[in-house]
Amino acid sequence: MPHTDCIIIGSGIAGLATALRLRQAGFSVTILERERIGREASWAGGGILCPLYAWRYPEPVMRLAAAGMARYPAFISELLDTQTTDPEFFTSGMLILDPVDNAHDANAISAWAEQYTYPHQWQAAEDHFPHLPHDNSLWLPQINTVRNPRLLRALIEAARQADVTILEYQPARELRVAQQRVIGVRCDSATHHAEHVIVTAGAWSGSLVPGLSPAHIFPIRGQMIRFDTAPPAGLKTILLDEGIYLIPRQDGSVVVGSTVEHVGFDKHNTEEAIHHLHRKAVELWPNLAHTPIAQQWSGLRPGTQDE
Ligand SMILES: Cc1cc2nc3c(=O)[nH]c(=O)nc-3n(C[C@H](O)[C@H](O)[C@H](O)COP(=O)(O)OP(=O)(O)OC[C@H]3O[C@@H](n4cnc5c(N)ncnc54)[C@H](O)[C@@H]3O)c2cc1C
Structure with a gap:
């Protein structure tokens, strides 16, 4: 019955980044991954480091997104200092051709940008791109991107270097609970015990966490x-x-x-x-x-x- 301080279920960006930080804080960490490491949503994503039409989200999401964006440069520098794979983080900016909708006019969007300190500019897209006749476009010059497969590769390298144990093809079947505490995870070939179990199983999380469902x-x-x-x-x-x-x-x-x-x-x-x-x-x-x-x-x- 293997024992570790923390078990993380799922090896997308959420699982890998959490594993890295927990190792840095001195915990032993095992990641259980149902398939190959880091090949699901985090691999497939576009890598735009800002929600699309971010002002349309609820306030807590906007705050989380802004906080995440602010931390990304340091996170990437840390990876670049220690890993060989370059996640291709760069400031591309984003030109949004249809920012305004029934719920958010230009004033509301400008207020959002000012509140979360996104530099922004309203412009006619055709001034820069003559084939795009959109006269009320929003230019966000500070939006960053990464290249997802590369970011994951760098994170996997960092996790391995930090002695995170990564077990591929180990689907977690069930959380083991005793006296109302999660004490481990049952897989097909073994039950793994841990003080802490963290579910970062992305779209699959609903079937693992008691009280949640795929609905x-x-x-x-x-x-x-x-x-x-x-x-x-x-x-x-x-x-x-x-x-x-x-x-x-x-x-x-x-x-x-x-x-x-x-x-x-x-x-x-x-x-x-x-x-x-x-x-x-x-x-x-x-x-x-x-x-x-x-x-x-x-x-x-x-x-x-x-x-
Ligand atoms: C096409 C596309 C484009 C996107 N573009 C962007 C974008 O531009 N910007 C942005 O911010 N976000 C984007 N996203 C969203 C972003 O990719 C996801 O929100 C993020 O990657 C989720 O990460 P995760 O670690 O939670 O999930 P995942 O990366 O899906 O990782 C979950 C992991 O858990 C594993 N797992 C599941 N069940 C089990 C189990 N029972 N036992 C063990 N392991 C298990 C899975 O195999 C998987 O490896 C995009 C997503 C997609 C699909």
């Missing part, structure tokens, strides 16, 4: 595509319109996402979604019209009822 935390599929362009597509900033974004990568490629689909734990790509992403990508950045799609994938975001 409380559920998967939201997002499909993505990537264009590898040579010469580079020339896109320097994130463009966002109608919920679809184009993200420039430092090697000149462009990632386009994402759909928002309630289809259970199904990670297939669909022709319809890929076509939609492609059409929107070409509308926003016509240079992509003759570039084939280099890669397509999807991931399952953890969704909750209170979104």
